[in-house]
Amino acid sequence: MEPETLHYRGSIDESFFALERQSLQLSAEKLLRTLCNTGAFAHLGFLFLFLLIDAYWLAAVNVVSVIIWLIAAIQNMRQNQKWCVRLIVFEMVAHALIVTYTMGTYLGFHFYLWPLTALILVSPVKSIKKTITICLFIAIAYLLTYIVSQERPYPYALPELIPYIYSLNVILAIIPFIIVMLYLKRISSSSAKRFFVEANTDPMTGCFNRRYVEQLFKSDDSQRRRNFEQYTVIMCDIDKLSGLNTRFGHQVADQVINAVANAIRDNIRDTDLIARWSGEEFLTLLTNASHETTHNIVQKIQQSLEQDFAVQDMSNIPIDLSFGIASSSGSSNFQHVVNMADVDLYQAKAKKLTEREFEER
Numbered sequence: 001m002e003p004e005t006l007h008y009r010g011s012i013d014e015s016f017f018a019l020e021r022q023s024l025q026l027s028a029e030k031l032l033r034t035l036c037n038t039g040a041f042a043h044l045g046f047l048f049l050f051l052l053i054d055a056y057w058l059a060a061v062n063v064v065s066v067i068i069w070l071i072a073a074i075q076n077m078r079q080n081q082k083w084c085v086r087l088i089v090f091e092m093v094a095h096a097l098i099v100t101y102t103m104g105t106y107l108g109f110h111f112y113l114w115p116l117t118a119l120i121l122v123s124p125v126k127s128i129k130k131t132i133t134i135c136l137f138i139a140i141a142y143l144l145t146y147i148v149s150q151e152r153p154y155p156y157a158l159p160e161l162i163p164y165i166y167s168l169n170v171i172l173a174i175i176p177f178i179i180v181m182l183y184l185k186r187i188s189s190s191s192a193k194r195f196f197v198e199a200n201t202d203p204m205t206g207c208f209n210r211r212y213v214e215q216l217f218k219s220d221d222s223q224r225r226r227n228f229e230q231y232t233v234i235m236c237d238i239d240k241l242s243g244l245n246t247r248f249g250h251q252v253a254d255q256v257i258n259a260v261a262n263a264i265r266d267n268i269r270d271t272d273l274i275a276r277w278s279g280e281e282f283l284t285l286l287t288n289a290s291h292e293t294t295h296n297i298v299q300k301i302q303q304s305l306e307q308d309f310a311v312q313d314m315s316n317i318p319i320d321l322s323f324g325i326a327s328s329s330g331s332s333n334f335q336h337v338v339n340m341a342d343v344d345l346y347q348a349k350a351k352k353l354t355e356r357e358f359e360e361r
């Protein structure tokens with residue numbers, strides 16, 4: 001699955017990093033914080049409701065509930081998520097049972113038991129056996145409320161509020177469920193993006209890798225292919241990279257590779273694509289670019305690189321790029337176009353070599 005936020009140009013763009021950071025931040029701690037805040041506020045609201053209907057002892061129970069939610073929030077802040085979840089589960093089960101036993105099932109307080117199963121699924125309980133046992137225990141507790149409290153008459157004031165309290169409980173009980181599901185959705189989309197990036201990009205430069213480009217031209221995705229119906233391939237090779245490694249070390253050579261990737265990236269459009277084809281070779285795919293535009297881009301890449309080296313005080317590093325260019329016109333076969341660009345590249349390199357030999361004579 002390709003994340004929509006990844007553009008063809010470059011590779012892992014800034015919006016992806018922002019999204020990734022956001023998703024990671026929405027960790028268990030954030031999920032529990034949202035739950036604790038919602039739980040504490042909801043119980044504070046119910047405290048007033050119970051006072052309104054003269055259910056004083058239930059209001060007292062609610063005070064204890066608010067305290068438990070606050071302690072759970074503190075445990076979460078202290079990174080003690082295990083105890084935070086235990087307290088939430090205890091409070092929700094005990095409170096749902098007490099209120100349902102006192103008021104009957106027709107007020108809907110027993111609905112709070114269901115979202116707990118979702119919470120337990122994402123909680124730090126690692127063992128599957130334990131998770132299933134707790135979920136079954138919740139199901140049994142739900143059944144008990146039904147058996148014990150079904151026929152119980154409503155004992156408090158303002159019975160006309162019953163349908164409203166029921167509706168409120170239905171809505172509030174689904175909130176923890178939604179929060180947990182959103183959390184799971186975020187985690188799964190974040191993992192899919194990470195998987196895509198790891199499989200299709202070069203970690204050092206952030207460019208797409210060869211695999212991605214080859215898959216792109218093999219894929220049946222007509223929308224994506226249409227973007228590359230009329231394209232030009234530029235093969236860019238860093239000359240004598242092995243020499244740079246020997247003379248200046250791998251770190252400097254890596255810096256050179258990154259600088260070349262940036263120079264290409266800065267001079268192509270969002271609809272174009274850059275991929276690290278091999279250690280010292282980059283492939284650039286330009287869409288609908290004329291001969292003149294392509295040559296301008298090549299020139300701009302070289303100029304950008306020189307400027308970047310001057311800014312970074314790296315002008316002493318002898319860096320030369322060779323380019324091979326081929327266009328898809330007349331051939332729809334990607335591999336064939338790449339081969340033509342390769343031939344052009346080797347000719348450019350051979351020409352340089354001959355010129356150098358001529359100068360040295």
Ligand SMILES: Nc1nc2c(ncn2[C@@H]2O[C@H](COP(=O)(O)OP(=O)(O)OP(=O)(O)O)[C@@H](O)[C@H]2O)c(=O)[nH]1
Nearest residue numbers: 237238239240241242243245250251253254279280
């Ligand atoms: N520092 C660094 N070096 C790399 C990386 N990938 C490939 N190389 C080096 O790039 C060099 C490529 O060597 P060659 O294929 O002979 O190419 P070259 O030295 O650039 O010579 P010409 O292409 O003929 O100009 C090898 O020494 C590799 O070790 C990398 O990620 N970092």
